[in-house]
Amino acid sequence: MNKPRLVVIGNGMAGIRTIEELLALAPDQYEITVFGAEPHPNYNRILLSPVLAGEQSFDDIVLNPLDWYAKNDIQLHLGKAISRIDRKRRLVVAEDGTEAPYDRLLIATGSQPFILPVPGANLKGVITYRDIQDTQAMIDAANVKRHAVVIGGGLLGLEAANGLKLRGMEVTVVHLASTLLERQLDTQAGKLLQRSLEARGLTFLLEKSTSEIVGNEAGEVAAVRFKDGEEIPADLVVMAAGIRPNTTLAEQAGLYCNRGVVVNDTLQTYDPRIYAVGECVSHRGIAYGLVAPLFEQAKVCANHLALMGIGTYKGSVLSTKLKVTGIDLFSAGDFIGGEDTEQIVLSDPSSGVYKKLVIQDDRLVGACLYGDTADGAWYFKLLREGRKLGELRDRLMFGESSIGDGGVQGHNRAAAMADSDEVCGCNGVCKGTIVKAITEKGLFTLDDVKKHTKAASSCGSCSGLVEQILMSTVGTSFQETPKTKAMCGCTERTHDEVRKAIRENKLLTHQNVYDFLEWRTPNGCSSCRPAINYYLISTWPHEAVDDPQSRFINERAHGNIQKDNTFSVVPQMKGGVTTPDELRRIADVADKYQIPMVKVTGGQRIDLLGVKKEDLVDVWRDLGMQSGHAYGKSIRTVKTCVGSEFCRFGTQNSTQMGIDLETMLANMWSPHKVKLAVSGCPRNCAEAGIKDVGVIAVDSGWELYVGGNGGIKTEVAQFLVKVKTPDEVKEYTGAFLQLYREEAHYLDRTVHYLDRVGLDYVKRKIVDDAANRKALYERLLYSLEGLPDPWKARIEGAQEREYIPLTVVN
Amino acid sequence: MDRLSLPNWTHVCQVSDIPRLGSRVLKRADGDIAIFRTADDEVFALLDHCPHKGGALSQGIVHGKAVTCPLHSWNIELATGEARAPDEGCARRFPVKVDGEAVYVSIA
Secondary structure: OOOOEEEEEOOOHHHHHHHHHHHHHOOOOOEEEEEEOOOOOOEOHHHHHHHHOOOOOHHHHEOOOHHHHHHOOOEEEEOOOEEEEEOOOOEEEEOOOOEEEOOEEEEOOOEEEOOOOOOOOOOEOEEEOOOHHHHHHHHHHHHHOOEEEEEOOOHHHHHHHHHHHHOOOEEEEEEOOOOOOOOOOOHHHHHHHHHHHHHOOOEEEEOOOEEEEEEOOOOEEEEEEEOOOOEEEOOEEEEOOOEEEOOHHHHHOOOOEOOOEEEOOOOEOOOOOEEEOOOOEEEOOEOOOOHHHHHHHHHHHHHHHOOOOOOOOOOOOOEEEOOOOOOOEEEEEOOOOOOOOEEEEEEEHHHOEEEEEEEEOOEEEEEEEEOOOOOHHHHHHHHHHOOEOHHHHHHHOOOHHHOOOOOOOOOOOOOOOOOOOEEEOOOOEEHHHHHHHHHHHOOOOHHHHHHHHOOOOOOOOOHHHHHHHHHHHHHHHOOOOOOOOEOOOOOOOEHHHHHHHHHHOOOOOHHHHHHHOOOOOOOOOOOHHHHHHHHHHHHOOOOOOOOHHHOOHHHHHOOEEOOOOOEEEOEOOHHHOOOHHHHHHHHHHHHHOOOOEEEEOOOOOEEEEEEOHHHHHHHHHHHOOOEOOOOOOEEEEEEEOOHHHOOOOOOOOHHHHHHHHHHHOOOOEOOOOEEEEEEOOOOOOOOHHHOOEEEEEEOOEEEEEEOOEOOOOOEOOEEEEEEOOHHHHHHHHHHHHHHHHHHOOOOOOHHHHHHHHOHHHHHHHHHHOHHHHHHHHHHHHHHHOOOOOHHHHHHOOOOHHHHOOEOOOO | OOOOOOOOEEEEEEHHHOOOOEEEEEOOOOOOEEEEEOOOOOEEEEEOOOOOOOOOHHHOEEEOOEEEOOOOOOEEEOOOOEEOOOOOOEOOEEOEEEEOOEEEEEOO
């Protein structure tokens, strides 16, 4: 009843996206009223081109059907344009006299097409290309008319021209500049584009300035005349010479406008009660005409409307894609380049491929791709991150597949895949299912796709591929998964921000974190709680409270949950070395508890599978062995070969080295699992090349490799340093793992951490800086000091009730 | 008393027997029951069987008034047993009564 009233002017993508974001944050905050000038619910304006081309229907592109508004208690006024904002009385007035008072107002009036101020611009048959009505007018005209002239060789103009051609018209595109898409492509790519569009039957008149649209007696368009006197026949003229932010209402209301409604970084206009988002807005002097920035704005605006007040919008880096089927082009950033930039160019005109990368100060600042855009998403990511290229530069042009990656970056094959090809091997999701979900449900982000299709929601190795499918399906509206991503839906904070706050403000409990960082949920979720728990105990060892309820069941019960809800038990076997006595006890336990499977693991240990939870403590007691931590984001195992003790090739005692490392790292929690291996000679039987830390003995000492991974995507460890003594092996290994423990995001393996910070950084911290290495090593030893073996602690009674089921008392 | 129309209240434990943001399992021949306790001491009971693939909900992380299944991370509302969108499914719910410290569950 007494809820504040939020009125939205504009029922388009920016306005409704803001409402969706707001409803997700604060569903009951406002009484919401939406005014739309068009008689339709919110639809996906960027998909008008496929509608025009006959590839989709209007129903396909509706984003929010009418029952969505009803379900969310939104009062919707369709077909009512607002004629006036009364800021004094705080209400808006529609053309039909409808009034709606507001406490907060959101202006999302979008943009208007620019009409060339030439004689004849108001003739019948001269239209713009902005909404579904224009699209329908073009479809109707194509049925009965012959000559179409599109004025403007930009994205919109070319998409219109292509659509009209597909519908059977003879189409001429008139463009003022000397090449097409001159704001999105450089000259060479523009020429290639022109050639392939000409091959499809389009005609181009470049460097032509329209002087008049000539009509017939009936007031219908008949021809277009140019400044040079030339005249061509025309039955339909489409004006696609640009857009102008629609600021009429805002200006009349006295809001400051300058090529758009001027807003600050929180999307507020000069009247703080009035927000504005979308194409009508001018932010830091830029009015955006693509959809990705609008969504970023919507997020920030919703955050403020929900009274969270922590997001800010700092502008967007744009990328472009043309939605003309069969034509692949992509550009982003400063793709023209200048005096202080360098360019890498690959040009193969006969096969229609052209790629240009612009580099400044060892960073990618622009990319322009034509013909082969598979790496567009990857270049865009590099560009937005502004990461130093370093060694990457040599292989940059050959794409992401030419370099090693951390397994979550994608493989550039989205476009070549058939709908029936499997994308997500964990959940059995095919490309077609993903594309269908994206188009039918209006998904724009990787997270949306994960939620709806389950693709990339398990191991995540296909997330790069899913992102590419998103990009090729939705084109410019694709929202890059932000690099600095919020931890989860409970907060806007990133992993780094949370970690910093815990460190700098000495936060010691979960509640401290939720209060201090203003968590949206009372006690987090299953995604952020384990992360925070790790950050707390790794930042403040021996001080922070380790909360068992914030640990995944495996780490709470100290066993690995299986599909039938039983657990697996893997006792510690340092370096893979065991004794007849231990083996006898394992055999006895397996008999006594009727353990259905006993299996040797890949980490040189023995796994007892199918143990009932209530038997766990008894099994551990009878085994009389320590926890192997085969269930945790923790040290797992140190795999070894037999080494110099027995092997005729062994150069060092690798087995003992492995045992020493495993002893040192016992009970260590980490951002993700940590696996080590020690080989006694370069034959490397312990497979040290695919471990988080791999040690390979050579005659003169030990070589250390880091960041290897044998899992989701096989990744070869990189050489870190060569040392002489076993003590040095321990110190360097310990220091590297402590750096990883202190800086990696929760659930990043060492390979992902290295991907992010670079091996050079790690070398500087560990190899070059002896004092820092020693300090890291000391911190590791301090945090491991006195940690109990969890199985022993539970045999002695810790967390007892976790393992004991209830029985009915009376 | 008409036993059909009344809940069959069974005393199962004390509130303090269940960890906050945690659960206990009540063994039962017709399927175990998971009994949850939220941060503000509300108690809920669901069949310990995720509608997705039968994961033991009692082993999940409890947050707000929901639990995340340990097998494939479905989120189940404690009050209704319903899976959170976009997942679809429902775990059977058992009525709970808290009398002082004593927790009663209606086990049909």
